[in-house]
Amino acid sequence: MxxxxxxxxxxxxxxxxxxxxxxxxxxxxxxxxxxxxxxxxxxxxxxxxxxxxxxxxxxxxxxxxxxxxxxxxxxxxxxxxxxxxxxxxxxxxxxxxxxxxxxxxxxxxxxxxxxxxxxxxxxxxxxxxxxxxxxxxxxxxxxxxxxxxxxxxxxxxxxxxxxxxxxxxxxxxxxxxxxxxxxxxxxxxxxxxxxxxxxKSNSAMSMQTTKNMIAQVPTMPISEALSFAAQQNALARQTADCKKGIASFLEKKPLEW
Missing domain, CATH: 3.90.226.10 (2-enoyl-CoA Hydratase; Chain A, domain 1)
Structure with missing residues (x-):
């Protein structure tokens, strides 16, 4: 280049x-x-x-x-x-x-x-x-x-x-x-x-998904936006990053991404 x-x-x-x-x-x-x-x-x-x-x-x-x-x-x-x-x-x-x-x-x-x-x-x-x-x-x-x-x-x-x-x-x-x-x-x-x-502080997956939601939600009717948000919420719970983050918090272990 x-x-x-x-x-x-x-x-x-x-x-x-x-x-x-x-x-x-x-x-x-x-x-x-x-x-x-x-x-x-x-x-x-x-x-x-x-x-x-x-x-x-x-x-x-x-x-x-x-x-x-x-x-x-x-x-x-x-x-x-x-x-x-x-x-x-x-x-x-x-x-x-x-x-x-x-x-x-x-x-x-x-x-x-x-x-x-x-x-x-x-x-x-x-x-x-x-x-x-x-x-x-x-x-x-x-x-x-x-x-x-x-x-x-x-x-x-x-x-x-x-x-x-x-x-x-x-x-x-x-x-x-x-x-x-x-x-x-x-x-x-x-x-x-x-x-x-x-x-160091944030999950890459979480930032990516949140950024995508910020881009998409403003164009949706409120009911559609809420349904989309609920779906993303449910999907996030199943990710390795979410499981790792919650376990670390509950076990009071330091977490660095």
Missing amino acids: NFVQYHTQDRIAYITLNRPGKRNALNEQVVKELKQAFGKAQNDESAKVIVLRATGKVFCAGADLEYLQTLQNNTYEQNLADSSNLKELFEIIYTHPKVVIAQIHGHAIAGGAGLATVCDFSFAVPDAQFGYTEVKIGFIPAIVSVFLLRKIGEGRAKELLLSGDLISAQKALEYGLINEIVPNENLENRVKEFALHLC
Whole structure:
């Protein structure tokens, strides 16, 4: 892979955007490589949690506008295929069986803010800015809107998507877009600390099933959602992880996953 790096350490898979000269802007190749990296992480038995991060000064500046310009003479079908590529990436991250943590060391704009939106947790430095700026260039924040509405609600989503204005990390925290603000010099260690906490404290099966439920339940009628939840509850009781966890608790034995 040319623009994305992948390695594992301490049960953490690190997926790193590495296109600093273009502020880690997204084009067809970058999106393709990100999809490949997340697919690799899914099948990587040495990785329990994923950290998405980037090199350079900017986390991700969104779509590569020079690349978008080359697509303007494409047919609708060609453009649909290209936009479906990004849609698939966001869906892969949002529905990934492993927890995904964004390590945001710089600005996350447009598609970059989209990446932060679909991750399960986001940690950012104080001077990072966030924004869905598509409307300012005559474009639309189409795909990310599906996830942002779920994450922060219609009122906040309208404010961000229709204004296209940048917001500070502090406001992003208040809106629920990110989880924590961390000083620049502590960001890497704090993200690693949190990832290791998840690895050691929680069952991988339990996190996967819970994340899947969070993704599916909001679209269901209440009776269907409750039936689905009851089924998942019953299935979980039969798993090796549940049996191990309950036995350990009752026997007062320390448990590390």
